Amino acid sequence: MQSFEVIGRWLMFLGIGLVVVGGIFWIMGRLPALQNLPGTIKIEREGFTCIFPLAASILLSIILTVVLNIIARLGGR
CATH class of the missing domain: 1.20.5 (Single alpha-helices involved in coiled-coils or other helix-helix interfaces)
Structure with missing residues (x-):
């Protein structure tokens, strides 16, 4: 243990x-710019709002992939 x-x-x-x-x-x-990216799906109904930030998710994924690859290369892995 x-x-x-x-x-x-x-x-x-x-x-x-x-x-x-x-x-x-x-x-x-x-940041209001991230909420209004093209590719954001927004569903509004009475008493219900659902937002799917597809473009922001893809952008965040690309940025994190690049940053983590740089860290991994600098770390020697």
Whole structure:
């Protein structure tokens, strides 16, 4: 069984990661340009609104792929 120190370290990294991801989503929610990209499907009915940000999802996927590939190459993996 792993020591509590190792488990605590993993929980700290997980918490920091969640704060960073939450901050990114918070900032993205305040940028109106990301909500009005072409390719965003918006369904509005009485008392119901559903938004599918397809273009933003594809854009985010491309950006993350490039960034993670750069990090992996710099890390020697």
